[in-house]
Amino acid sequence: MSEAAVEKALDQKMNTVPLKMIGKDVSVYYGEKRALFDVNLNIRENTVTALIGPSGCGKSTFLRTLNRMNDTIENCRVTGRITLDEDDIYDPSIDVVELRARVGMVFQKPNPFPKSIYENVSYGPRIHGLARSKADFDEVVETSLQKAGLWNEVKDRLQEPGTGLSGGQQQRLCIARAVAVSPEVILMDEPCSALDPIATAKVEELIHELRANFTIVIVTHSMQQAARVSQRTAMFHLGNLVEENDTDKMFTNPDDQRTQDYIMGRFG
Amino acid sequence: MTDLASPTVRVSTRPAETRRDIGIKRRYAAERRFRVYGISAITLGLLFLALLLSTVVSNGYTAFLQTTITLPIEFSEKVIDPKNERSTDAKQLMTANYPLLVRDALVKQLGLDATKRPQVKQATDMVSASARTQLRDMVVADPSIIGKTVPVTLLAEANIDSAFKGQIDLSVAETNRKVKDQQVAWMNQLADAGVLKKSFNTGIFSFGASSRPEAAGVGVALIGSLYMMLIVLVLSLPIGVAASIYLEEFAPKNRLTDLIEVNINNLAAVPSIVYGLLGLAVFINFAGMPRSAALVGGFVLTLMTLPTIIIATRAALKAVPPSIRSAALGLGASKMQTIFHHVLPLAMPGILTGTIIGLAHALGETAPLLLIGMVAFVVDFPGSPLEPSTALPVQIYMWANEAERAFVERTSGAIIILLIFLVFMNLGAILLRRRFERRW
Amino acid sequence: MLSEAGRFFSMVSPVEFFFGTVWDPRFAAAGSGDASGQFGLLPLLGGTLYIAFVAMLFAVPIGLFAAIYMAEYASPRLRSTAKPLLEVLAGIPTIVYGFFALVTVGPFLRDISTQLNGLLTGNYQNFIQAQSVLTAGIVMGIMLIPFVSSLSDDIITQVPRALRDGSLGLGATRSETVKKVILPAALPGIVGALLLTASRAVGETMIVVLAAGVAARMQLTPFEPMTTVTVKIVHQLTGDLEFTSPQTLVAFALGITLFVITLCLNIYALYIVRKYREQYE
Numbered sequence: 001m002s003e004a005a006v007e008k009a010l011d012q013k014m015n016t017v018p019l020k021m022i023g024k025d026v027s028v029y030y031g032e033k034r035a036l037f038d039v040n041l042n043i044r045e046n047t048v049t050a051l052i053g054p055s056g057c058g059k060s061t062f063l064r065t066l067n068r069m070n071d072t073i074e075n076c077r078v079t080g081r082i083t084l085d086e087d088d089i090y091d092p093s094i095d096v097v098e099l100r101a102r103v104g105m106v107f108q109k110p111n112p113f114p115k116s117i118y119e120n121v122s123y124g125p126r127i128h129g130l131a132r133s134k135a136d137f138d139e140v141v142e143t144s145l146q147k148a149g150l151w152n153e154v155k156d157r158l159q160e161p162g163t164g165l166s167g168g169q170q171q172r173l174c175i176a177r178a179v180a181v182s183p184e185v186i187l188m189d190e191p192c193s194a195l196d197p198i199a200t201a202k203v204e205e206l207i208h209e210l211r212a213n214f215t216i217v218i219v220t221h222s223m224q225q226a227a228r229v230s231q232r233t234a235m236f237h238l239g240n241l242v243e244e245n246d247t248d249k250m251f252t253n254p255d256d257q258r259t260q261d262y263i264m265g266r267f268g
Numbered sequence: 269m270t271d272l273a274s275p276t277v278r279v280s281t282r283p284a285e286t287r288r289d290i291g292i293k294r295r296y297a298a299e300r301r302f303r304v305y306g307i308s309a310i311t312l313g314l315l316f317l318a319l320l321l322s323t324v325v326s327n328g329y330t331a332f333l334q335t336t337i338t339l340p341i342e343f344s345e346k347v348i349d350p351k352n353e354r355s356t357d358a359k360q361l362m363t364a365n366y367p368l369l370v371r372d373a374l375v376k377q378l379g380l381d382a383t384k385r386p387q388v389k390q391a392t393d394m395v396s397a398s399a400r401t402q403l404r405d406m407v408v409a410d411p412s413i414i415g416k417t418v419p420v421t422l423l424a425e426a427n428i429d430s431a432f433k434g435q436i437d438l439s440v441a442e443t444n445r446k447v448k449d450q451q452v453a454w455m456n457q458l459a460d461a462g463v464l465k466k467s468f469n470t471g472i473f474s475f476g477a478s479s480r481p482e483a484a485g486v487g488v489a490l491i492g493s494l495y496m497m498l499i500v501l502v503l504s505l506p507i508g509v510a511a512s513i514y515l516e517e518f519a520p521k522n523r524l525t526d527l528i529e530v531n532i533n534n535l536a537a538v539p540s541i542v543y544g545l546l547g548l549a550v551f552i553n554f555a556g557m558p559r560s561a562a563l564v565g566g567f568v569l570t571l572m573t574l575p576t577i578i579i580a581t582r583a584a585l586k587a588v589p590p591s592i593r594s595a596a597l598g599l600g601a602s603k604m605q606t607i608f609h610h611v612l613p614l615a616m617p618g619i620l621t622g623t624i625i626g627l628a629h630a631l632g633e634t635a636p637l638l639l640i641g642m643v644a645f646v647v648d649f650p651g652s653p654l655e656p657s658t659a660l661p662v663q664i665y666m667w668a669n670e671a672e673r674a675f676v677e678r679t680s681g682a683i684i685i686l687l688i689f690l691v692f693m694n695l696g697a698i699l700l701r702r703r704f705e706r707r708w
Numbered sequence: 709m710l711s712e713a714g715r716f717f718s719m720v721s722p723v724e725f726f727f728g729t730v731w732d733p734r735f736a737a738a739g740s741g742d743a744s745g746q747f748g749l750l751p752l753l754g755g756t757l758y759i760a761f762v763a764m765l766f767a768v769p770i771g772l773f774a775a776i777y778m779a780e781y782a783s784p785r786l787r788s789t790a791k792p793l794l795e796v797l798a799g800i801p802t803i804v805y806g807f808f809a810l811v812t813v814g815p816f817l818r819d820i821s822t823q824l825n826g827l828l829t830g831n832y833q834n835f836i837q838a839q840s841v842l843t844a845g846i847v848m849g850i851m852l853i854p855f856v857s858s859l860s861d862d863i864i865t866q867v868p869r870a871l872r873d874g875s876l877g878l879g880a881t882r883s884e885t886v887k888k889v890i891l892p893a894a895l896p897g898i899v900g901a902l903l904l905t906a907s908r909a910v911g912e913t914m915i916v917v918l919a920a921g922v923a924a925r926m927q928l929t930p931f932e933p934m935t936t937v938t939v940k941i942v943h944q945l946t947g948d949l950e951f952t953s954p955q956t957l958v959a960f961a962l963g964i965t966l967f968v969i970t971l972c973l974n975i976y977a978l979y980i981v982r983k984y985r986e987q988y989e
């Protein structure tokens with residue numbers, strides 16, 4: 001097969017992956033200031049989608065619209081339509097609490113609660129009533145920590161405070177905490193920006209594994225990271241979505257001149 | 269971005285296992301309850317504030333009105349100085365039977381029979397006993413008045429005052445109340461004649477202590493408070509600013525200054541009564557200063573206010589941007605010049621705000637003043653801070669301990685006066701802060 | 709002050725002062741030599757702590773909930789009006805609170821207890837005295853509300869936003885976030901704030917002078933009068949003073965005791981609050 005044919009076949013394969021979330025004409029305003037301009041971006045199921053672009057271009061803003069974390073920001077307004085499966089998540093009939101149980105979030109800076117490791121992970125299941133007995137909780141804590149690749153490191157000190165872990169461990173604890181709720185989608189906002197290279201590698205590896213069970217959207221400022229972990233990449237610039245494409249294509253042969261400049265500039 | 273149009277694109281359907289019961293209803297009910305607790309707490313707090321203020325105002329606003337009786341008093345020589353001794357015996361004018369003048373005028377006004385003793389007594393009871401001193405002072409000030417008939421406005425007795433303000437329940441059996449039916453009838457008669465009427469009560473601002481509510485005022489207490497505030501201002505502002513400048517700009521940052529810092533914070537939280545004890549032990553018992561003097565009160569309140577002022581001043585100094593310091597130093601100013609010419613003027617609004625708030629606290633403080641003997645029955649205006657005096661909050665305390673209805677009114681009135689002072693001081697502080705906070 | 713207290717302890721033994729259960733200085737003056745137990749601190753300390761406890765019981769829930777609402781829920785507009793208004797309560801001199809207790813709260817509680825008793829038993833007899841632990845406690849509680857609320861507000865708003873977001877991002881409701889994440893995180897600071905408030909309650913004078921009563925006794929019902937250390941300091945030192953009699957000097961011993969108690973509370977509280985601040989700086 002020719003190279004072009006392979007590419008085409010891959011495209012075909014990609015295009016058959018169902019869309020988990022669909023953003024249509026999404027605009028966001030902070031008071032008078034408009035931060036996003038009619039963004040149309042789809043998130044595919046069991047795929048890692050990376051959002052890249054220069055700082056301040058609206059990546060985090062878009063990410064937060066996906067589980068309505070923007071609701072917690074004073075005078076922030078979202079227009080357009082975002083669906084999760086077939087549900088419009090901004091529909092009044094949709095409950096944010098339920099939505100966030102389905103679309104979890106991991107933040108830029110590790111933010112474990114000042115509680116024990118065990119309590120950090122069991123927090124989500126506890127508030128949502130997903131586990132009842134001690135055995136249930138033990139199990140969910142163990143499997144979540146295993147999924148986050150943290151179990152072997154902390155299984156002997158589950159009762160110690162989560163804030164006592166190293167930065168990378170804390171971030172994986174936060175991922176375990178999100179995983180414990182069994183969400184369908186996990187949003188990650190620059191999850192490695194506060195971590196050293198070794199911890200970063202671990203988290204990236206983890207993201208790879210999580211892809212089997214979760215749909216993942218990750219904001220990153222590192223091109224290499226986007227290239228390593230994601231299958232799809234979306235490039236933002238000044239609040240506009242510039243290009244959305246398969247990661248391989250994006251980094252070899254982007255459609256948009258601006259993407260090219262940005263990627264080349266960064267690679268160079 | 270044209271995925272949707274593409275026929276191969278599918279939208280995922282919601283997997284059945286994600287339809288979990290996460291107790292939304294129950295959790296939102298808890299959420300609502302929690303909010304209701306919060307709102308109720310704030311409402312309760314504001315309600316208490318409203319209740320407190322409305323109690324004071326509803327009890328006290330009438331204290332600013334006083335019922336007076338204006339009678340044509342005949343300063344008859346027969347009564348005041350029957351033996352014409354006033355040129356030889358100075359005491360004669362002091363000890364004359366002035367109430368008789370009032371009695372005669374009242375008997376005439378009401379058209380009573382002067383021989384019916386009980387009835388006349390009831391009538392003269394309607395006029396405050398302070399009439400004696402009032403008339404005496406008029407005669408002493410101007411003896412030529414003797415022999416003339418002059419209209420004089422006298423204070424009505426406290427119970428008549430209350431009755432005329434409608435505060436006494438007249439449906440109660442006559443024997444169970446202090447105002448008799450006959451007196452009420454006279455009261456109405458005098459009111460109809462325009463002789464008895466309510467007017468603005470200047471006395472509450474100018475009188476001193478008195479066992480008769482109608483003649484009691486906060487005048488003396490105001491002077492005492494004024495002396496003390498001046499002392500506090502004169503002492504605590506320079507000392508506080510000097511101490512803060514030293515601590516903030518010159519003192520080395522070490523364990524000792526750390527300790528001092530902690531101690532200043534602790535001192536600000538020491539109960540005020542302890543400052544009173546300290547003042548009693550040091551200023552009165554050890555240094556032998558007079559009790560009940562505004563000077564000692566001022567010293568005690570200064571001690572109490574200093575930590576507040578130091579804390580505020582240091583915060584203000586800290587808030588001056590370092591760039592200003594570097595700029596001044598860079599131009600060759602000495603450290604002293606930098607501080608006094610550049611830093612201090614910029615910090616001044618903050619310092620003054622803290623000082624005003626400290627003064628406002630000192631103005632309302634009562635407990636330490638009780639201990640240094642300012643709870644005194646002071647009739648005369650203190651000529652200096654060394655003379656016995658009292659203070660506004662202490663006056664309130666003393667009146668609050670009096671049982672009579674009229675004193676409740678006076679107490680509330682005095683509280684209103686105190687609160688008005690505090691409101692103005694705090695408004696001043698707020699305005700000062702507003703006006704200057706935009707500067708950087 | 710220390711030397712005055714020292715002179716007192718040369719007349720009355722510290723054991724009798726600190727562990728005596730009877731407060732009756734008058735009889736000690738008349739009595740010959742035997743003054744045992746008559747300068748007992750315990751009934752005063754008991755009253756002080758009891759009233760402070762009632763006041764805290766009243767002020768803490770109200771102040772804390774007000775602070776939580778203001779920090780987590782209130783719109784900026786509500787916050788900017790309600791917060792200063794509540795703080796007005798802190799600017800009102802305590803003598804005014806004392807007067808409020810005397811003319812409003814005390815009689816109100818007395819009358820309502822009369823009605824209640826009448827409705828329940830047919831005997832119209834008040835079971836709450838106008839001057840009582842309850843009256844003083846409630847009024848002091850009102851005074852303390854703004855202390856609790858503004859101190860706790862400061863503490864709560866210092867909890868980093870990241871923790872809030874972490875909890876909300878997992879799908880917790882606001883109240884769950886407050887109860888399970890923010891309050892536990894803020895707990896040390898709040899404890900410090902409450903200790904500072906308690907030290908105010910212990911040292912408060914004018915409210916108890918007017919509302920608590922003068923009877924020095926040990927009892928458990930909050931409906932009867934009890935007296936406090938501060939009330940007795942004022943009582944022993946108003947009127948004619950003789951700096952040689954134990955009746956006067958005892959006030960200094962009481963004052964030192966009060967000073968030490970509040971100082972310990974303050975030092976500990978400020979230490980906790982400082983540690984808390986550093987944690988989140």
Ligand SMILES: Nc1ncnc2c1ncn2[C@@H]1O[C@H](COP(=O)(O)OP(=O)(O)O)[C@@H](O)[C@H]1O
Nearest residue numbers: 030033035054055056057058059060061062073
């Ligand atoms: N809470 C906020 N309030 C006001 N403006 C905001 C807020 N958050 C972000 N913005 C603005 O929105 C724009 C996009 O921000 P963000 O989404 O954080 O960018 P990115 O994550 O790509 O760096 C920026 O210009 C930023 O200043």
Ligand SMILES: [Mg+2]
Nearest residue numbers: 059060061189
């Ligand atoms: Mg960002």
